[in-house]
Amino acid sequence: MAKPIEIQSAEQFGELLKNSRIVVADFYANWCGPCKQIAPIYEQLSRSLSRPKIATFVKVNTEAEGAKAVATEYAVTHLPTFIVFRDGSVVEKVKGANPKQLQSIVEKLSNDIENAAQGGASSSGSSGGLAWRGADLPRGYADISDSIDVRGLELLNADETHFSVRTLFNKAKPSALSKDKDTASSGEKDWIESDTDEQLLLYTPFNSAIKLHTIQITSLPPSDEDDDDVPMRPKTLKLFTNRPHNLGFDDADDIEPTQAIEIGEDDWNSNGTANLGLRFVRFQNITSLVIFVADGDGDGEKVRLDRIRLIGESGEKREMGKLEKIGDELGE
Known part of the structure; x- marks a missing residue:
């Protein structure tokens, strides 16, 4: 229901991770042809799935002043790269403009977003939700x-x-x-x-x-x-x-x-x-x-x-x- 948010600084990105349960980030560059090709698809997903404080879609220009630090922090070396965060931790990472893989992740996300919108993810462990983990993820993985x-x-x-x-x-x-x-x-x-x-x-x-x-x-x-x-x-x-x-x-x-x-x-x-x-x-x-x-x-x-x-x-x-x-x- 909203266009992706353009990230201007690492501080802005950190605040979004704190305030939104799910954050989907598109790391791109203006010169990147595949980034431009998949951008309309990503914007459509943002408009369909974004929910205030529940699911936020963002774009990170890896060459923009202020946003470079975010790409460095999460070890982004391929463009485009899509990273999904849940409660501030990385849960999915897609390298390259791979529409089928992105679509698969979004299908899982859609169920999780609906659960969160209704007051919290299901504890049943059924497929579709994001997994419980007993420890934090290593940075970038x-x-x-x-x-x-x-x-x-x-x-x-x-x-x-x-x-x-x-x-x-x-x-x-x-x-x-x-x-x-x-x-x-x-x-x-x-x-x-x-x-x-x-x-x-x-x-x-x-x-x-x-x-x-x-x-x-x-x-x-x-x-x-x-x-x-x-x-x-x-x-x-x-x-x-x-x-x-x-x-x-x-x-x-x-x-x-x-x-x-x-x-x-x-x-x-x-x-x-x-x-x-x-x-x-x-x-x-x-x-x-x-x-x-x-x-x-x-x-x-x-x-x-x-x-x-x-x-x-x-x-x-x-x-x-x-x-x-x-x-x-x-x-x-």
Whole structure:
């Protein structure tokens, strides 16, 4: 219902991030041909979806005095780049004038905007809303968990009594963090536990090649230390990339991982989330990821996982030059 706001300074942009729950930013330059081609589409989206203090669309001229700092802060190196912010944090990032990818993000946004307009996003975790996260995003990177090909997910050694591998990527806040503990405990279990021992093997394929920067793992076991059945948090993770299928446990023990991570007690924040930075150079063209939980932190027999979030950059799905039919693709 409003045209995009032209950003004049980093201070102005910061105020918008504070005062609007969702901010969509178009980083562009006047000399950029693809930026000009997609600009009418972006303006139409702004007019359709903007809502006061709920959803704000802005344009950031990367060569304008005062706005350059914003582009630098969010590591914008390609034009155009579209970044979606939720409550001040980056949740999506699209490089290039990619109308289909932008349209896909907007479709998810539209549901979230309507929920926010009606008094807050749904807590059901249904698709369409933006995901809960247990830790802040690294500057310049987005939650790319939606890049997972959920049809190919496989989890080995999970307790069959409450087992759905998709639970780990549920967008909702974990029930263990609910203020109403009775309600949380009486509902469907929304976490994963290992079965015969503390080890788990998760195979995660992606819809396109990604760059993986950080893994956020949430583990919220109950605090009853007198109960021998209380599961542990994971301690040692081994990550394997670009495997055509899941590994076996013997292979995961023997094969050299792309990276091994030891999670210490101090790595867990108040949300029960460990923010695990990766050796980024090793995770640049990733089509699949195997996460091997080798052991748990304690003397228990099981490990518990509540949520996993994958942070990085989605793969490019279209060359910037292929924009001749931009209007047709979005129904213009």
